[in-house]
Amino acid sequence: MEAIQDVHEANRCIRELAALSLLPAIWSAGEPSHIRDNLAEALRSSLRADIVYVRCRDCEGGKAAICATDIPNDDDLLRSVTTGVDQSLEGRGPDLAKLAVHGLLINLSVFTLGPGQEFGALAVGSRRPDFPTALERILLNVAVNQAIIAFRSAKQLAARRLGEQALKEETRLLEILDKTGKSIAGQLDLEKVVQSVTDSATELTGAKFGAFFYNIVNEQGEALMLYTLSGAPREAFEKLGHPRATALFGPTFRGEPAIRIDDVRKDSRYGAMAPHYGMPKGHLPVVSYLAVPVVSRSGEVIGGLFFGHPEPGVFNERAEKLVVGMAAQAAIAIDNARLYEKGQREIAQRRQVEQALREAQAELHDHAEKLEDQVAQRTAELRETIQQLEAFSYSVSHDMRSPLRAMQGYSDALLDEYRDKLGSTGVEYLTRIRRSASRMDLLIQDVLAYSRVAKGDIQLAPVNIEAVIRDVVQNYPALQSDRADVCVAGPIPPVMGHEAYLTQIVSNLLTNAVKFVESGKKPSVTIRTRAEGEMIRIDFQDNGIGIAEKHQKQIFQIFGRVYSDKMYEGTGIGLAIAKKAAERMGGSLGVKSETGVGSNFFVILKRAS
Amino acid sequence: MTTSGTILLVEDNEDDVFLMKRALKSAGIVNPLQVVEDGQQAVDYLSGVGTYSDRTAHPLPAVVFLDLKLPLMMGLEVLGWIRKQSFLEDVVVVVLTSSNEPSDLKQAYRLGANSYIVKPPSADQLLDLAKAFKWYWLEFNQFPPVAA
Numbered sequence: 001m002e003a004i005q006d007v008h009e010a011n012r013c014i015r016e017l018a019a020l021s022l023l024p025a026i027w028s029a030g031e032p033s034h035i036r037d038n039l040a041e042a043l044r045s046s047l048r049a050d051i052v053y054v055r056c057r058d059c060e061g062g063k064a065a066i067c068a069t070d071i072p073n074d075d076d077l078l079r080s081v082t083t084g085v086d087q088s089l090e091g092r093g094p095d096l097a098k099l100a101v102h103g104l105l106i107n108l109s110v111f112t113l114g115p116g117q118e119f120g121a122l123a124v125g126s127r128r129p130d131f132p133t134a135l136e137r138i139l140l141n142v143a144v145n146q147a148i149i150a151f152r153s154a155k156q157l158a159a160r161r162l163g164e165q166a167l168k169e170e171t172r173l174l175e176i177l178d179k180t181g182k183s184i185a186g187q188l189d190l191e192k193v194v195q196s197v198t199d200s201a202t203e204l205t206g207a208k209f210g211a212f213f214y215n216i217v218n219e220q221g222e223a224l225m226l227y228t229l230s231g232a233p234r235e236a237f238e239k240l241g242h243p244r245a246t247a248l249f250g251p252t253f254r255g256e257p258a259i260r261i262d263d264v265r266k267d268s269r270y271g272a273m274a275p276h277y278g279m280p281k282g283h284l285p286v287v288s289y290l291a292v293p294v295v296s297r298s299g300e301v302i303g304g305l306f307f308g309h310p311e312p313g314v315f316n317e318r319a320e321k322l323v324v325g326m327a328a329q330a331a332i333a334i335d336n337a338r339l340y341e342k343g344q345r346e347i348a349q350r351r352q353v354e355q356a357l358r359e360a361q362a363e364l365h366d367h368a369e370k371l372e373d374q375v376a377q378r379t380a381e382l383r384e385t386i387q388q389l390e391a392f393s394y395s396v397s398h399d400m401r402s403p404l405r406a407m408q409g410y411s412d413a414l415l416d417e418y419r420d421k422l423g424s425t426g427v428e429y430l431t432r433i434r435r436s437a438s439r440m441d442l443l444i445q446d447v448l449a450y451s452r453v454a455k456g457d458i459q460l461a462p463v464n465i466e467a468v469i470r471d472v473v474q475n476y477p478a479l480q481s482d483r484a485d486v487c488v489a490g491p492i493p494p495v496m497g498h499e500a501y502l503t504q505i506v507s508n509l510l511t512n513a514v515k516f517v518e519s520g521k522k523p524s525v526t527i528r529t530r531a532e533g534e535m536i537r538i539d540f541q542d543n544g545i546g547i548a549e550k551h552q553k554q555i556f557q558i559f560g561r562v563y564s565d566k567m568y569e570g571t572g573i574g575l576a577i578a579k580k581a582a583e584r585m586g587g588s589l590g591v592k593s594e595t596g597v598g599s600n601f602f603v604i605l606k607r608a609s
Numbered sequence: 610m611t612t613s614g615t616i617l618l619v620e621d622n623e624d625d626v627f628l629m630k631r632a633l634k635s636a637g638i639v640n641p642l643q644v645v646e647d648g649q650q651a652v653d654y655l656s657g658v659g660t661y662s663d664r665t666a667h668p669l670p671a672v673v674f675l676d677l678k679l680p681l682m683m684g685l686e687v688l689g690w691i692r693k694q695s696f697l698e699d700v701v702v703v704v705l706t707s708s709n710e711p712s713d714l715k716q717a718y719r720l721g722a723n724s725y726i727v728k729p730p731s732a733d734q735l736l737d738l739a740k741a742f743k744w745y746w747l748e749f750n751q752f753p754p755v756a757a
Contacts, residue, residue, distance in 0.1 A: 017752075399678075401707045403732055405623035411731030413631060436729075441730045 007347055008137055016046040016139055024426060032158075035155045039122075047136055049124045055086065056120035088119075107132050109144045111348045138602035142483035169183055176204050181329055191338035195228045197330040198305065202230040205290060205319040206325070212294070214303040215253050239592065252291040252304035259321045261289040263312040288314035292323045295333045298461060305330075373523055386455070392449050398446050408436035439565070446573040449504065450558065453581045458498045460585060462608035465502055465538070467494045469527065484514040485524035492529045495536055496606040501581035505589070508574040509601050513542035516599075532604065535587065539602045555590070578603075614671030614752070619651045620685065620705075621679055623729065628735055629674070633706060635738035638747065640726060642738045649676070650730025654692055655697060671752060675722075675744065677706040677713060685716055693720035699753045 036054045044052045108218070109122045122144060124132070132140060140418075180200035194212050202210030209231035248267070253257060261267050264286055286308030294302045305327055307315065411434040419427060466488065473479045473486050514523035521543070526540045547555060547562070554560035556579045561572035582589040586606050593599035616638075620626050626644055633642065645651045647665045651673075654661045661667045672744065673691070677684035686738050691697050728740045730733045 290748075401728075402622050403626060403731070405628065405707070405728060406622075408730055409624060409631075409732045409735070411627035414730075438730060 007132065012396055022113060032151055033153045035122075035147065035154055038152075039143065039147045043122070043124055043140070045130065046126075046139060046143075047124055047126070049126045049131075051123070051125040053125075054120065055122075055146075057147075075209050107137070107140060109140060120147075122147070158338050174206060177201055177322070177326065180326065188340040189339050190341060191335065193330070193333045193337050194303075195230075197228045197333070198228045201305055201323050201326050202307060203323050204305050205315055206309070207231065207288075207290065207310045207314065210307045212303055212305050214304075215301045225542040245575065249288075249304070249306070251289065252306070253301060255293045255295050255299070255301040258290070258292040258320050258324055260291075260315050260317075262315075263287050264289040285310040289310045290315040290320060290323065291318070292327045294327045294331050294334065294608045300333050302331060339340070345468045387456070389451075392571050395425050396444065396448060401441055404437045404441045404444075408434055408441075411437070439571075443571045443573070446571040446577065447558075450573055450577045450580065453501060453504070453577055453584060458501070458584060460496045460498060460606070463497045463498070463499050463502055465495050465506070465605075468499065469506050469510075472503060472510055476507065476511060478514050479510055483523075485522065486510065486514075486527070487525070490529060492527075492538060492609040493531075493536060494609045495585075497585045497587075498581075501585060505578040505603055509540045509603070510580040512570075513540055513544060513599070513601070515570065515589065516544040516563075517542070518545060531607070534607055535604050536607050537602055537604045539600050541598065541600045543598045546599055547591065547593040548595050549593075550592055552593060553570045555591070613639045615643055615668045617651070617654065617670035618642060618675045619645065619648070619673060621646050621680065622676075627677075628716065628732060629739075632732070632735040632739040635736050639742050640672075640738060641668070645668065646680075648679040648684065648687045650681075651679075651687050652682065655691065655694070655700075657681050662738045669697075670705065672701045672746065674703050676707045677704060677708055677717075681690070682731070685713070685720060688717065688720045688722060701750075701752070703742075 035058075036056045040054045042054045043049060043054075055418075065494070107124045109124075124140060144150050156235070157340060177200075183200075198210050198212045201207075209229070211227050211229050213227045248259075248264070267289075279410045288309040288311060290307040292305045294305060296302055305323060307323070347591045393485045411430045412472075414422065414426065414430055414433075422430065469488060469492075478484065479486055511527060513525040517523040524543050526539075526541045528541065530539075531538050555562060556575050557575045559572040560576070561568075561570065565572075579589040582603050582605065589601070589603050591599055617632075617684075618626065618629060620629065622739065630642065643654065645654050652660055653668060654750060655669070655673075657664060657667075657669075675684050675688060679687070684706065686703060691700065701723045702721070702725060704722045705712065705726045705728060707728045709727045714725055721754070729738055
């Protein structure tokens with residue numbers, strides 16, 4: 001009997017087993033709670049249990065499934081079973097003995113993926129004394145294993161689904177971030193950048209409205225209402241003051257870390273400040289609140305991003321992190337935009353400066369041209385004046401001397417042809433006329449000589465001054481040996497000069513030397529030479545009357561003679577001419593003299609190489 | 610030539626003309642003397658233009674005393690003109706001027722003057738000049754034969 005019963009039993013178990021294996025409900029049920037429920041039911045029916053208790057951690061809320069048949073609603077019993085299972089799940093063993101007393105034989109199994117990885121427990125109870133049979137135990141083990149597999153699959157599926165969802169969400173966020181980043185990276189228009197950031201961040205965080213407020217203070221310390229908005233019309237903000245100074249908004253403008261509040265009405269910082277002590281009338285309804293500062297690399301707080309939503313708890317940590325990231329991006333973009341603007345301003349300024357410089361240069365150029373014109377004009381005028389002066393002296397030479405010729409000539413004619421009729425007085429008068437005319441002619445000649453020396457452009461050439469001296473001596477009777485002793489002591493090297501001028505100087509110095517002599521004394525002149533570096537000094541030492549020191553300057557001036565013409569005849573220009581001539585040849589003329597002893601007139605000239 | 614050659618005096622200053630005439634006379638120069646008062650007249654005379662076409666009354670000179678500062682045409686211009694005329698190439702031109710400007714001197718010789726004299730200021734010296742002229746130019750110096 002038993003054997004047949006065993007066989008029946010065995011067949012039954014095999015059938016149940018097969019049924020269990022094929023039970024799609026267990027495997028396909030995605031939700032762990034469904035798996036649990038199906039498992040409980042399946043076990044109760046196939047094991048003919050009176051109670052099945054399944055508990056699984058992955059199930060929502062950790063609630064257990066209990067399947068019971070014909071067990072009176074005995075809370076105590078139920079509690080014992082559940083407690084026992086729970087305890088085993090927590091690592092504390094059940095009180096089997098207690099369970100047995102209640103008339104139930106409990107078989108306890110634990111769902112586990114490995115040591116320390118218990119995630120559920122199963123208790124099957126029956127009043128049958130043979131419970132569980134060997135076959136039933138096998139069935140139970142198979143069921144438990146399959147349950148474990150089912151639960152694991154469900155978990156993985158759930159995780160995958162979560163992953164997929166998270167991935168979708170992540171992708172969406174990344175797309176938004178990317179779009180924002182692209183749009184603001186290349187954007188140099190400051191306003192567009194800020195608007196772009198505000199819009200993107202509002203979308204990203206799921207906010208109803210978002211705003212970016214600039215942190216700019218004018219000279220009076222008042223915050224300037226500069227902002228961009230997203231999700232709300234501008235009118236919603238216009239009547240309100242800047243959110244700068246309140247306890248709630250203040251920290252953001254100071255650059256303090258992000259503030260995220262699930263319900264702003266419950267926050268201690270809210271509602272503490274005048275004038276509104278809370279949300280001003282007409283303010284947009286804000287319950288969820290998120291505020292992030294936008295700080296540039298230099299540490300300057302550019303402004304703040306503010307987000308609001310009428311529902312609480314809208315902004316999560318992830319949203320906050322994202323906005324913080326965006327704020328950093330925005331800070332860079334704003335910096336760039338500002339730098340660009342600054343650059344533009346500087347370029348404009350520099351253009352202005354360049355323009356001003358160009359104008360100034362043009363002016364300068366004009367001015368220089370005008371000056372050049374002026375100079376050219378003046379030079380032309382000067383040349384004309386010089387030419388006029390030259391013409392003048394030419395005229396002087398001709399027109400002033402011819403009347404003198406006439407005076408002299410007619411006087412001579414009178415003296416010649418009418419001497420007898422004139423008488424001695426008449427003769428004397430005429431003689432004086434003659435003499436005056438003659439003197440006038442000499443004066444004119446000397447003045448002309450001086451002006452020629454003063455202005456003439458001369459070429460210097462080597463001149464044999466010794467020869468010049470000899471010529472002068474020969475040409476002037478007053479210098480010849482019967483009337484004067486003129487001695488050249490030693491050879492004189494050639495000098496760089498102008499022959500006519502040198503003749504002028506020598507003749508003047510020599511004639512003076514023999515003229516200004518005590519009457520009765522034979523004049524004597526000694527000419528000595530010595531080298532002085534690149535120059536040659538020629539001394540004309542005479543034995544004349546000498547020149548007092550107080551006169552030694554004036555004698556070189558035109559008409560600066562010391563003695564009257566009556567005493568020593570002469571025009572009084574000779575030395576002036578000689579001095580000028582020496583200077584024009586790059587040299588000089590001077591005198592050393594002592595009255596009663598004699599004078600030494602010396603001329604210094606360039607040596608001819 | 611000595612006594613027959615005409616002397617043409619080109620001089621605008623009548624005093625100088627008077628004194629020159631006197632000096633030449635005192636020096637014993639008996640050559641016929643013709644006087645013109647400006648540069649243009651000098652050219653006209655030498656060209657035989659107008660009044661001067663009568664070569665019996667106004668013969669071509671052997672010697673010209675030429676002042677430089679002349680009305681109408683300056684002496685140097687006249688000199689330049691003279692030396693361009695082939696029929697006048699034998700005429701002796703003596704520049705007789707009050708100018709001793711080196712530029713005038715240079716230019717006169719460059720243009721072909723035979724001699725350059727600065728008018729002496731006194732009658733005595735003028736007489737010396739006249740005498741020397743007679744000696745040197747009229748007695749010693751040889752003139753080329755006059756073309757017919």
